[in-house]
Amino acid sequence: MYLDIHTHLTHADFAGDVEPVIERARAAGLGAIVVNGLEPVSNRQVLELAARHDIVRPALGIYPIDAVCDLLPADFALQVARFDVDEELAFIEAEAAAGRLTAIGECGLDGYWVGEETFAAQERVFERLVDIAMRHRLPAIIHTRKREVRAAEILRHLGARQVDFHCYGGKVKNALKWAAEDGWWFSVPANARRSEAFTKMLRELPAEKVLTETDAPYLAPAPGERSEPAAVVGTVAWLAELRGWDVDEAREQVWRNFAALLRPEG
Ligand SMILES: [Zn+2]
Structure with missing residues (x-):
């Protein structure tokens, strides 16, 4: 089965037609769509969507920019609502403890939209989520x-082993090193064919560390279009082409990798 490990079906771009989008994913052969939350509103929408669709697996998180919502200037470039970050961490923890989650995400660190004055606060929330x-x-x-x-x-x-770097944009050399030495996974989005870095990752990562995602509605195969989970089919075709594998082999390899991320041995 195909996998989309990182997508945002709670995004406003899917408000009118999330059901047909999920149906198209099912018809394309996807076995799991991991919908990631960003803050309180989307986290609850993720849970509602997962309750309605078996194929939708919930991931709850706090996006690094939302994690510092109370430190952002009034004229900040993005729309970020304020909320009680510690209350949301407690909510995520309770959902995890209840066994309702497939993953924690998204979470991490951002130095593009926000500056150094937010780094300590970002790292505190990131560490709590990990x-x-x-x-x-x-x-x-x-x-x-x-x-x-x-x-x-x-x-x-922290000694984290069950780690997926989504849409990794750092040095590819480091991704290859971390996959080999730290055992972390990397999920590549559907725009891989037009990205030199993602193509290199598909070609050179250890085969058992490659995952597929869409980050839909972003990063579609064609620039400017809305992506959706079914687009992972194209990424797997590209992976197969790059490695000289059958498509079936590539698809099953990625699915096995997902299973290993969920339940690493040892
Ligand atoms: Zn995302």
């Missing part, structure tokens, strides 16, 4: 932008 993931034996789905190396330091320090 700790929740580890104590409940759940994967952590990681967002990093310009803070990849620091995120890796923190994950290594």
